[in-house]
Amino acid sequence: MARTQGSHSEITGPRIRAAALKLFAAHGYAAVSMRQIAREVGLQAGALYNYTPDKQDLLFSLMKAHMDELLSACASHVTSGDATTRLKNFVDFHIQFHMGRADEIFIAYMELRNLSPENFETIEALRRAYEDTLGAILEAGLAEGVFDVPDPKVTTRALIAMLTGITTWYRPDGYLSPADVSEIYWNMTRKAVGV
Amino acid sequence: MARTQGSHSEITGPRIRAAALKLFAAHGYAAVSMRQIAREVGLQAGALYNYTPDKQDLLFSLMKAHMDELLSACASHVTSGDATTRLKNFVDFHIQFHMGRADEIFIAYMELRNLSPENFETIEALRRAYEDTLGAILEAGLAEGVFDVPDPKVTTRALIAMLTGITTWYRPDGYLSPADVSEIYWNMTRKAVGV
DNA sequence: TCTTGCCCTGAACACCCGTTCAGTTACAAA
DNA sequence: TTTGTAACTGAACGGGTGTTCAGGGCAAGA
Numbered sequence: 001m002a003r004t005q006g007s008h009s010e011i012t013g014p015r016i017r018a019a020a021l022k023l024f025a026a027h028g029y030a031a032v033s034m035r036q037i038a039r040e041v042g043l044q045a046g047a048l049y050n051y052t053p054d055k056q057d058l059l060f061s062l063m064k065a066h067m068d069e070l071l072s073a074c075a076s077h078v079t080s081g082d083a084t085t086r087l088k089n090f091v092d093f094h095i096q097f098h099m100g101r102a103d104e105i106f107i108a109y110m111e112l113r114n115l116s117p118e119n120f121e122t123i124e125a126l127r128r129a130y131e132d133t134l135g136a137i138l139e140a141g142l143a144e145g146v147f148d149v150p151d152p153k154v155t156t157r158a159l160i161a162m163l164t165g166i167t168t169w170y171r172p173d174g175y176l177s178p179a180d181v182s183e184i185y186w187n188m189t190r191k192a193v194g195v
Numbered sequence: 196m197a198r199t200q201g202s203h204s205e206i207t208g209p210r211i212r213a214a215a216l217k218l219f220a221a222h223g224y225a226a227v228s229m230r231q232i233a234r235e236v237g238l239q240a241g242a243l244y245n246y247t248p249d250k251q252d253l254l255f256s257l258m259k260a261h262m263d264e265l266l267s268a269c270a271s272h273v274t275s276g277d278a279t280t281r282l283k284n285f286v287d288f289h290i291q292f293h294m295g296r297a298d299e300i301f302i303a304y305m306e307l308r309n310l311s312p313e314n315f316e317t318i319e320a321l322r323r324a325y326e327d328t329l330g331a332i333l334e335a336g337l338a339e340g341v342f343d344v345p346d347p348k349v350t351t352r353a354l355i356a357m358l359t360g361i362t363t364w365y366r367p368d369g370y371l372s373p374a375d376v377s378e379i380y381w382n383m384t385r386k387a388v389g390v
Numbered sequence: 391t392c393t394t395g396c397c398c399t400g401a402a403c404a405c406c407c408g409t410t411c412a413g414t415t416a417c418a419a420a
Numbered sequence: 421t422t423t424g425t426a427a428c429t430g431a432a433c434g435g436g437t438g439t440t441c442a443g444g445g446c447a448a449g450a
Contacts, residue, residue: 004398004399004445004446005445005446008397008447009396012397026308027225027308028225031225033436033437033438034438034439035437045438046399046401047398047399049438049439049440050396050398054438055438055439110305113221113222114222114223150379150382151371151379154371155379157361157363157364158361158379159357160360161356161357161360161363162356162357162360164356165352165353165356166352166353166356176346176349184345184349188387192383192387197413197414197415197416197427197428197429197430198414198417198428198429199415199427199429200416201416202417202428203417203426203427204426204427207427207428228406228408229409230406230408238427239428240407240408240409241411241429241430244408244410249408391450393448393450394448395449396447397444397446398444398446399444399445400441400442401440401441402439402440402442403438403439403441404437404439406437407436408433408434408436410432410433411430411433412432413429413431414427414429414430415428416426416428417424417426417427418426419422419424419425420422420423
């Protein structure tokens with residue numbers, strides 16, 4: 001046997017990425033083998049190398065794609081308005097974006113240490129860019145004189161940690177709708193920055 | 196060669212645990228081999244099995260010890276007083292306790308998925324117990340009528356995520372002292388619960 | 391219909407894994 | 421000084437690792 005019936009790169013490629021994402025999130029990058037990923041897709045391990053140069057790059061490209069999507073989606077949702085409006089937009093966006101992407105978030109935060117130094121630097125820069133959009137909102141609120149924030153950098157990290165924590169406990173079949181969660185977290189955020 | 200000079204279980208045991216803690220935190224449980232841990236301590240891999248039945252138990256006992264210490268220290272620091280006082284005590288305690296234990300915190304949150312199901316349940320129960328101490332404080336504040344918290348369970352998770360996030364960015368050689376951090380986070384917490 | 395090349399298999403490469411154990415040595419108690 | 425045992429070595433076990441590659445089957449274009 002060699003090439004199998006109905007094999008197409010435009011189908012197999014995404015299936016490999018989806019399987020890798022799921023398995024990395026469930027068991028961790030180091031604990032998942034290329035053979036496991038291949039089995040999940042119904043291939044032999046060697047076939048994966050038609051789609052990725054190596055395992056490291058598979059992880060990196062998943063993380064990079066996630067961060068790129070995050071940044072561009074953020075840029076289009078959190079645009080103009082006064083600082084308070086933009087803060088609310090940011091909170092709503094962050095929650096909505098993260099809620100449906102538990103696996104991606106898990107990997108983006110947990111597997112940083114399994115990236116090669118250069119790859120780490122790339123992802124880290126994107127993460128900082130995302131943090132900076134919130135940081136800029138807090139600075140703007142300070143300039144407008146509406147926020148009460150002693151240290152915008154620290155507050156940024158505190159808020160992002162708080163908001164991202166949602167992914168660790170939220171379940172769609174729980175008693176809270178996404179809108180409920182958004183409201184609770186927006187109120188905490190709002191009060192924390194003194195609005 | 197066999198037994199080496201100055202070899203003592205009361206010395207080697209803690210050294211193995213310290214090495215495992217450091218390496219697990221740096222590279223992840225799955226990515227660290229028993230041979231790496233042994234090399235760090237200056238032993239052969241086989242010698243580790245005088246101190247742990249297997250690798251899984253080494254991880255579990257590190258996490259268990261951390262959680263036990265956390266709970267007992269918390270119980271002795273956050274005792275009596277009104278809800279606001281206990282909340283401040285909790286925040287101060289959490290920050291102070293977590294600041295010097297970056298490796299332990301990292302493992303306790305990141306390596307849960309590498310625990311066997313029974314071990315996971317044990318650690319998870321301890322984590323819930325810790326969360327419940329904060330939850331009880333929020334409930335007490337509600338009962339006293341001093342906190343403005345719509346959902347104590349969600350607020351608990353939000354606050355703990357926010358506070359624990361400190362370990363991901365705080366560096367002792369930075370521009371902020373532990374007291375500075377405590378003050379910033381206490382103010383955010385205080386305002387978030389409406390005091 | 392024939393040919394080109396993409397997609398995949400299956401075997402192999404060299405190496406690392408957790409764990410076990412017979413054997414050896416340093417030390418403490420008698 | 422002798423003896424018992426705790427502490428450790430070094431080799432071995434079966435199996436898994438990421439990755440490469442020659443070769444073969446399938447589908448699309450000429």
